[in-house]
Amino acid sequence: xxxxxxxELLAPAGNLQKLKxxxxxxxxxxxxxxxxxxxxxxxDNFTELEIAEGVEFAHAHGAKVYVVLNSFxxxxxxxxxxxxxxxxxxxxxxAVIVSDLGVVHQVRQLSQIPIHLSTQSSCLNIFAAKFWKxxxxxxxxxxxEVSIAQAAxxxxxxKIEVEMFIHGAMCMSISGKCSLSNYSTGRDSNRGGCAQNxxxxxxxxxxxxxxxxxxxxxxxxxxxxxxxxxVDYGIDSLKIEGRMKSPLYVGTLxxxxxxxxKQYCLTRTxxxxxxxxxxxxxxxxxxxxxxxxxxAEESVYTEREHEEGDYTSLGNILEVYQxxxxxxxxxxxxHQGETVEILTYGEGVKYLQLSSICNVLGEEILRTNPGTxxxxxxxxxxxxxxxxxxxxxx
Amino acid sequence: MKLITxxxxxxxxxxxxxxxxxxxxxxxxxxxxxxxxxxxxxxxxAQHARDLGLRPxxxxxxxxxxxxxxxxxxxLSSLLPLFDVVRVYDPGxxxxxxxxxxxxxxxxxxxxGHNLAGLLVWQKYLGSRLxxxxxxxxxxxxxLKYFRSQLSVPLEVYGLGPLSLSYTPRPLLTPYFAxxxxxxxxxxxxxxxxxxxDLTIVQNQHGTFTFNGRDFSLVExxxxxxxxxxxxxxxxxxxxxxxxxxxxxxxxxxxxxGESAESFKSLYPRPTFRGFFVKNKSDAVFSKLxxxxxxxxxxxxxxxxxxxxxxxxxxxxxxxxxxxxxxxAIMLRSPEGKEKHLVINQLFDAAYLPVAKVAKDHLAYIPAxxxxxxxxxxxxxxxx
Numbered sequence: 001x002x003x004x005x006x007x008e009l010l011a012p013a014g015n016l017q018k019l020k021x022x023x024x025x026x027x028x029x030x031x032x033x034x035x036x037x038x039x040x041x042x043x044d045n046f047t048e049l050e051i052a053e054g055v056e057f058a059h060a061h062g063a064k065v066y067v068v069l070n071s072f073x074x075x076x077x078x079x080x081x082x083x084x085x086x087x088x089x090x091x092x093x094x095a096v097i098v099s100d101l102g103v104v105h106q107v108r109q110l111s112q113i114p115i116h117l118s119t120q121s122s123c124l125n126i127f128a129a130k131f132w133k134x135x136x137x138x139x140x141x142x143x144x145e146v147s148i149a150q151a152a153x154x155x156x157x158x159k160i161e162v163e164m165f166i167h168g169a170m171c172m173s174i175s176g177k178c179s180l181s182n183y184s185t186g187r188d189s190n191r192g193g194c195a196q197n198x199x200x201x202x203x204x205x206x207x208x209x210x211x212x213x214x215x216x217x218x219x220x221x222x223x224x225x226x227x228x229x230x231v232d233y234g235i236d237s238l239k240i241e242g243r244m245k246s247p248l249y250v251g252t253l254x255x256x257x258x259x260x261x262k263q264y265c266l267t268r269t270x271x272x273x274x275x276x277x278x279x280x281x282x283x284x285x286x287x288x289x290x291x292x293x294x295x296a297e298e299s300v301y302t303e304r305e306h307e308e309g310d311y312t313s314l315g316n317i318l319e320v321y322q323x324x325x326x327x328x329x330x331x332x333x334x335h336q337g338e339t340v341e342i343l344t345y346g347e348g349v350k351y352l353q354l355s356s357i358c359n360v361l362g363e364e365i366l367r368t369n370p371g372t373x374x375x376x377x378x379x380x381x382x383x384x385x386x387x388x389x390x391x392x393x394x
Numbered sequence: 395m396k397l398i399t400x401x402x403x404x405x406x407x408x409x410x411x412x413x414x415x416x417x418x419x420x421x422x423x424x425x426x427x428x429x430x431x432x433x434x435x436x437x438x439x440a441q442h443a444r445d446l447g448l449r450p451x452x453x454x455x456x457x458x459x460x461x462x463x464x465x466x467x468x469x470l471s472s473l474l475p476l477f478d479v480v481r482v483y484d485p486g487x488x489x490x491x492x493x494x495x496x497x498x499x500x501x502x503x504x505x506x507g508h509n510l511a512g513l514l515v516w517q518k519y520l521g522s523r524l525x526x527x528x529x530x531x532x533x534x535x536x537x538l539k540y541f542r543s544q545l546s547v548p549l550e551v552y553g554l555g556p557l558s559l560s561y562t563p564r565p566l567l568t569p570y571f572a573x574x575x576x577x578x579x580x581x582x583x584x585x586x587x588x589x590x591x592d593l594t595i596v597q598n599q600h601g602t603f604t605f606n607g608r609d610f611s612l613v614e615x616x617x618x619x620x621x622x623x624x625x626x627x628x629x630x631x632x633x634x635x636x637x638x639x640x641x642x643x644x645x646x647x648x649x650x651x652g653e654s655a656e657s658f659k660s661l662y663p664r665p666t667f668r669g670f671f672v673k674n675k676s677d678a679v680f681s682k683l684x685x686x687x688x689x690x691x692x693x694x695x696x697x698x699x700x701x702x703x704x705x706x707x708x709x710x711x712x713x714x715x716x717x718x719x720x721x722x723a724i725m726l727r728s729p730e731g732k733e734k735h736l737v738i739n740q741l742f743d744a745a746y747l748p749v750a751k752v753a754k755d756h757l758a759y760i761p762a763x764x765x766x767x768x769x770x771x772x773x774x775x776x777x778x
Contacts, residue, residue, distance in 0.1 A: 074537075075508075078511055100509065101506075101511075102509040102510070103512075124457060124459045124460075124486070125458055125463045125486040126460055126463075127463065128485045128486030130489055131485045135515070145563055150461070154460070172560070172564065173561055174561050177504075178560040179505055179560070180604060182532070182559075182670075183559060184590035190505055201586075203585070205581060206570070206580065206581040211570050215569075216566060297564075299564060300564065318700070321743070321745055324745070332587065333586065333587060362746070372768075373701035373757070
């Protein structure tokens with residue numbers, strides 16, 4: 001039996017350590033961000049020295065490296081591009097991922113680096129793909145609203161490589177078309193500052209009816225069971241989302257997808273049991289998004305989903321002070337009296353009722369604000385860096 | 395500068411004609427995100443507009459997978475003959491019109507197109523077929539003025555109306571409010587997670603849209619926009635009662651002709667804001683988020699500020715292997731780039747007890763420093 005051509009497995013590399021994990025566990029390519037021009041401002045991101053080292057490591061193991069330049073750049077940022085692009089070409093990166101037409105033009109003028117179109121450009125149809133190919137793009141990372149079958153058609157009609165997300169967090173909005181963060185926090189979501197307003201708890205009101213819900217929070221994408229379709233339809237690259245995710249996440253997913261892809265391409269059999277690996281990393285409830293048919297209500301969190309064990313990350317422990325109290329960097333609001341969970345390194349989950357919350361001066365706080373540090377009671381076994389979370393949110 | 399707006403009835407078209415408007419926007423709900431007009435209504439309105447000597451512009455601003463693209467083309471077969479110019483948002487729609495038709499194209503950018511290089515590419519690619527660009531409504535005045543001076547294609551600004559903040563094809567309200575099987579479902583959304591005005595959520599056949607609680611308005615800046623030689627000023631009043639639309643439109647015209655914007659402000663029924671028009675400060679926030687590590691390389695990093703209470707304290711996580719010490723000279727650099735140099739004369743630990751030194755990976759507190767916020771970085775200063 002002739003083996004099928006396996007699509008490229010593209011894994012996220014939030015930093016040099018994660019790049020090496022991804023490559024060692026089977027990624028055919030990795031994508032990363034430099035210090036500027038990308039959409040994951042909060043990620044560690046790579047210095048130029050780290051990019052050079054990462055490219056050398058990846059190439060030595062037969063993997064490719066793509067660097068994101070996918071922010072919606074303003075003029076002064078475009079002016080800063082040339083030295084960085086020339087540096088990237090000098091270290092022989094394999095492609096840049098770009099979302100802005102002006103940046104596509106600049107990269108073409110400055111270098112021979114292949115250009116992939118970011119999902120942020122929301123390319124969803126054949127005519128759009130043809131337009132971008134004319135602009136010099138060699139691969140399109142399709143919007144997550146496109147199905148596998150539609151992607152194959154785009155590939156065929158536009159005669160261009162296509163890449164699809166196969167796993168990870170999803171925006172609710174069409175990528176690049178959301179500015180919720182811009183007008184609530186002043187953080188431009190299309191330039192790396194997204195505050196993820198879609199993940200917040202909202203109170204919805206309509207003609208006297210009031211409901212509390214995470215109505216804009218999308219489930220995570222999981223295309224594992226659709227590996228046969230991805231391969232059979234000839235999709236060129238399968239992308240795992242998650243430059244902000246942990247090395248454990250990157251390694252676990254990359255290994256599982258790599259193994260399943262190789263197995264299917266060699267034997268044309270799909271081992272569904274491998275999907276259990278995907279349950280071992282932190283994730284939201286899974287859905288198949290629009291990979292088969294348009295994502296609908298089943299792709300959104302509901303109250304019921306939260307009752308079945310979804311967690312909210314409330315923050316992380318910054319310091320455990322002499323077994324007296326703990327200092328927490330707050331990510332999501334929590335209240336005095338609430339019981340939270342703390343995920344320890346070696347002692348499992350600890351439960352802590354917040355009998356008191358105060359600031360560093362000891363002033364009582366009833367409800368915390370994200371972006372602050374608060375003091376909570378000491379809990380044995382907890383260490384700095386541990387995650388504080390709650391099961392659902394009331 | 396011309397005014398342009400949507401029309402939804404024969405009466406509106408006639409009123410706009412009487413007011414001196416030369417162009418109107420007609421949006422069929424089949425291919426336009428925020429409309430209630432059926433295709434046959436739009437066809438009739440377009441014909442009426444043409445009969446009156448107005449230039450109707452077809453609004454085709456949905457984003458489309460190929461399935462919805464094919465449906466759109468079916469609608470367009472009866473719509474296109476009535477229009478010489480089409481306003482589009484999807485690059486696929488641009489390409490289709492450019493390659494398959496001879497229509498003039500108006501390019502709606504909304505959130506993209508923040509650099510001149512990209513706009514010049516569009517201008518060159520579409521050439522004489524590019525009728526107008528409606529650039530991002532996030533451009534500040536300085537950028538808008540600059541773009542106007544560098545581009546030959548006419549520019550139109552979004553000047554007044556609701557501001558859509560997100561767009562998904564998913565039906566987000568159906569699980570909660572679908573009891574009446576309405577074609578359009580609306581709700582108000584409030585969150586305590588961040589300080590923001592309530593959102594208006596609208597779900598229709600194209601998906602679900604969130605709108606800012608305040609409408610976008612550049613009416614008070616009309617004289618300035620005229621000085622920039624902006625060609626058109628777009629007004630979208632479709633969300634307001636019909637009786638009010640004419641009065642508001644006339645009020646906007648009066649401002650354009652030199653009247654103060656105060657009477658407009660008192661007439662407009664909803665709160666408004668100007669977005670990033672005065673200055674797009676998301677740039678400053680952008681550097682705060684993206685350049686941390688780069689900033690780390692600018693000096694010998696000592697600590698990262700995580701907790702600030704105005705007038706009280708500033709708390710930072712110590713990153714330097716030697717820790718932070720009382721008497722140490724430091725330089726604080728805010729996310730906006732402001733710098734302050736001082737010597738630590740009071741140092742506290744996480745219990746707010748005075749200490750001589752705080753070790754790496756521990757919290758250090760000093761008295762609050764004005765102008766320094768969370769995410770500021772602290773570098774080692776020169777020796778004292």
